[in-house]
Amino acid sequence: MPRKIIIDTDPGVDDTMAIFFALCSPELEVVGLTSIFGNVHTELATKNALRLLEIAGRTDIPVAAGAVDALTGPFEGPVPFVHGADGQGDIDLPDPAGQALDISAAQFIVEQLRAHPGQITLAPVGPLTNIALALRLEPRITEWVDEVVLMGGNALAPGNASPAGEANIRNDPEAADLVFGADWQVTMVGLDVTLRVHMTPEHIAEYATHGNAMSDHIVKVLPHYRNYFESVYEAKGIFVHDSSAIAYILDPTLFTLRRWPIRVGTQGLGRGKTWPATGGRILPPWEGRPLVNVCVDVDGERLVEMEAEVLRKA
Ligand code: BDR
Ligand code: CA
Numbered sequence: 489m490p491r492k493i494i495i496d497t498d499p500g501v502d503d504t505m506a507i508f509f510a511l512c513s514p515e516l517e518v519v520g521l522t523s524i525f526g527n528v529h530t531e532l533a534t535k536n537a538l539r540l541l542e543i544a545g546r547t548d549i550p551v552a553a554g555a556v557d558a559l560t561g562p563f564e565g566p567v568p569f570v571h572g573a574d575g576q577g578d579i580d581l582p583d584p585a586g587q588a589l590d591i592s593a594a595q596f597i598v599e600q601l602r603a604h605p606g607q608i609t610l611a612p613v614g615p616l617t618n619i620a621l622a623l624r625l626e627p628r629i630t631e632w633v634d635e636v637v638l639m640g641g642n643a644l645a646p647g648n649a650s651p652a653g654e655a656n657i658r659n660d661p662e663a664a665d666l667v668f669g670a671d672w673q674v675t676m677v678g679l680d681v682t683l684r685v686h687m688t689p690e691h692i693a694e695y696a697t698h699g700n701a702m703s704d705h706i707v708k709v710l711p712h713y714r715n716y717f718e719s720v721y722e723a724k725g726i727f728v729h730d731s732s733a734i735a736y737i738l739d740p741t742l743f744t745l746r747r748w749p750i751r752v753g754t755q756g757l758g759r760g761k762t763w764p765a766t767g768g769r770i771l772p773p774w775e776g777r778p779l780v781n782v783c784v785d786v787d788g789e790r791l792v793e794m795e796a797e798v799l800r801k802a
Pocket of ligand 1: 614
């Protein structure tokens, strides 16, 4: 039986790749996409989620629209210099034909977890606001979820949205602190590993040979995103953020884990930093907090190959 997942997403170029990776993996059943602000505003994230499902020919999968602002303040704004103003590399996509459900992302998550206890993995690859709102709406979702596997955070690596914080966490640190503190198994696939998953120009070129609608879309959306990476990092190509979380769900043996409680910085320069309790002594802010699976190393080459193989066969 395929494993059920809900992808909470802010599409986003790498979100797009992660969604297609999951849709094309026979081991997974995507039961819904929930949208969130981050790379773009929530309204556009919702539109993009619908567009991506249309490109994939999977309009049977529902989309629920998420929060438009963080738990404690307004969304700080999208990042067109990374993902394009449309979140899809500025490629002038038509509007989607479909519409989102008339329930919120948080309600959708609660309903699905209630209906399928023990069966659904949450895969948030954007800011964690919807997941925190779902926890507030129905705290028993911690008992009903299978696992939470998120892309976000930086345990030992520097941040990317600031020297301290990774973008998804920095967009709503209060929500992230709630999610890391809840009584469920969270796995953090953060910058410690995603910056070691290198998709080279050769890997990217191969997508153009697949000859399917999803790989063709990936080829169209990647150039803008790739330019950003090549202007910031020394390597050519891109590093693989959101798809790394999907890869963990498919094959955790790709990763090396450490288990630490995590607190999230919410103040000043450290806002958005995920702090693991790495020392021997657990200090009060970390006391009683659950152990998070923190990915600290990865077989990046195998991961990139696995994703390409899945899309090649689509
Ligand atoms: C994360 O931030 C977003 O820009 C990406 O989609 C990814 O989820 C990487 O820090
Ligand atoms: Ca994302």
